Amino acid sequence: MAAFIDRIDEIATLENEYARDAASFVVIYGRRRVGKTTLINHFCKNKDAIYFLATEENESENRNAFKNLVAETFDNTLLANATFDSWAPIFNIIADESKKGRIVLVMDEFQNLGKANKAFPSVMQKVWDEILSKSNIMLILCGSLINMMTSQVLNYDSPLYGRRTAQIKLKQINFSYYHEFDESLSFDKQLLQYAVTGGVPKYIELFDKKKDIYRSIKENILSTGSFLYAEPEFLLQKEVSEIGSYFSILKTIAAGNHKLSKIASALGVSQSNLTNYLKTLIDLDIVEREVPITEENPEKSKMGLYQIKDNFISFWFKFVYPNRGMLESGHSEYVEDKIKKNFIDNHVSYVYEDICRNDVWDLLSEGIAFNRVGRWWGSKNVEIDIVAYDSTGNDIVFGECKYSKNKKGMDVLTSLQEKTKVVNWNKDNRNEHYVLYSKSGFSDELIEYAKRHNNIYLRQL
Template identity: 55%
Template sequence: MANFIDRQKERATLEKEYARSGSSLVILYGRRRVGKTTLISEFIKDKKALFYLASEESESQNRIAFQEKVADFINNDLLRAADIKSWDLLFKQIIDAKLPTKPVIVIDEFQYIGKSNSAFPSVFQRIWEEILKKQSVMVILCGSLISMMESQTLSYSSPLYGRRTAQIRLTQIPFRYYREFFPYNERRNLIEMYAVTGGVPKYIESFSNCSDIYQAIEDNVLNQNSYLYDEPNFLLQQEVSEIGSYFSIIRSIAAGNHKISAIASMLEVKVTSLSKYLQTLINLDILEREVPITEENPEKSKKGLYKIKDNYLRFWFAFIYPNRGFIESGNESFVLDKIQKGFISSQAAFVYEDVCREKMWELNANSSWPFCFSKVGRWWNSEEEIDIAALDPDGNNLILGECKFWQEPVGVSVLRSLEEKAYSVEWRKQKRKVWFILFSISGYTDELQQIAANRNDLILSE
């Protein structure tokens, strides 16, 4: 993947901070493999920049390694040989070097230094206030451990709280950019790729040489020597302490238990004991809590369902984690067969719904309706479920839709079923106007297309 795709907003933020008069301090963080280092490398390629990757060694070892980087950066052999025990002196050397252009100082995996010495954020706060703040310099503190980066740099209790001039939480790349990664693939295949790689650049890169999703899974996930085979364990082990408890919760949700009561029942624990674990997984962007879009008070709603937000983790916990015994005993083909039988209905079809909800915002921005909705999601009650529901409270407009990741074209029966289900939605029933939208990966029957051509309240989308 030679081209740098997406991240326009993040790049613009970095350029704006660089152009700022005086100093700037940017906190850039996000889960592993999401492209933080690549984004920074792209940003600094035409700038005078010092890039230091912190390690999990002691603070003193990091300081010694940073000293080497500074000596190279300002071309100072005396500094390289000096016995320096202070971070302050190293940053002062950079400022005193009187460089021709504004320097950019990047400390990647910043949280490791704070992990080895909990006082380091206070040390860096002093360096910022006394040495860097009044100079023409840009500092980027970057990290992959979300909980540590938040506690060390962003939380109210952190010594660095209030010092940042910008913060960027880098997330996965949206589906709409997948065509740029796989320019020759059909849309169906793009969604299948997205259903596993989930917008994580490193995963996309690993899948980029495979046109068939099952071949890509066999080569990159079922292969025990691939980093993806044990990736969830790697992702979670440094973020949380009780990794077994978190794995059990995610596994339960992947098995179809979305209500907190169902999760607790499967794990044989009290509902009240799950709250802190669920909230941590939400904070890590691994889970999300959904409520019907028509709920007036989402936080207090008792209809909340928990969903695995990360596509790869959803796939891994559904197909890999419960089948590790088969894989590790040499029966990868058996597991691949199970994946082939269940992937579309249990994974791709649900991810397609997410893609369609993303598409809804694009249609909204393109004035596809004579109004703009303010929120979109799903709707359900005890008997019915609707894939797409969007609300325009100001104009009393309600959009309802279905998403079908089928092999055959969608016909009139799907529309009629949706129209029937609309009567179950109580939201402003007496004064609303209902609009309909259908999404189909395999197109529509001629009969349905003819109906849509004669109605202004119905949109057919891919």
């Protein structure tokens, strides 16, 4: 397994901050297990760094642990034996030491300090303004509770607002880097694993590459004592109150209800009661509101659909949460069989579409101009997997994604061309291109036809 994968932009941001002539203040946040600490440790290699992990203990315990860490780092016996009822003297010592050379100071799980003392962001503001901002220090505040990090550090009403010099909201690793976890995996095996683990490094590490996907799911998710069996509960329980309400919404979306009206109807509540819950799930990077890609005013669109954007969360709410009674009572075979029957058509095929939409950017090298890519759907139940267009020009790409065992023929192309007639964007003045994705390739007839038409692209993934 590769030791460190992707994170190119994030490392570049951190190195730029480290190279500043003045103090810098970076905020790193993102969901649990996404690799924040790994990123920080990789960046801190060969640098003078102090890494402090805040715990859920009270403030004085954290302060004492911080003091001892700093004393040990600088071999400062006087500090080790001292007792403080404030943080400033400890930070003053770090600032003095930074005169000898730049120091990276990391405070991980920073939100725990704010939980222990609600006034701690104000304490940190004073420390930054009076001590650290005038020193040769790169301060990194890191946290995995997105709501708390936002309220304590990033929001306008936080005492620390406006102090940061950079921020990184760490997201999952893109599928295009997935092969680096195991170069021996075929594309299809990568896809099957990605459909379950998403781009969360910790989840990816759990899946044994030698075993088939269903055995890995059984061992790592369906077993009631396994690491991922209750993972969504751990993800949400510290972010939200009323975890049951959020679980009900996610289960409803996973069951295929994507319109606000359908979600509300399935739950027996009014639409207005759902908006705050959905906003929270969007802020947590678990759900996204999607509109047809050609919509001019997405916020005002009445065509919005709510999707679970996290592969693992989507898988869990489709197959694990509705069947927990069976799993808890020892009937895992029933759930395993259900997954085998529905995994490909009801889950993997949608993940495949996402990967194809990401891949379509490669068509820019073919000379097609576009700057927006997404899905499209209309009021007549017409759906198109891929629409990419140039918002200031005339080029538009229509695409279809087929994850099946059979080669795809002319009927797929003609069906797609028929559907494009209901897309009104620049209808009388556009250059149409077509891209077909197929797991299993294409018929000879379609391949020959594409060779004769330079606006048709066939891609086998």
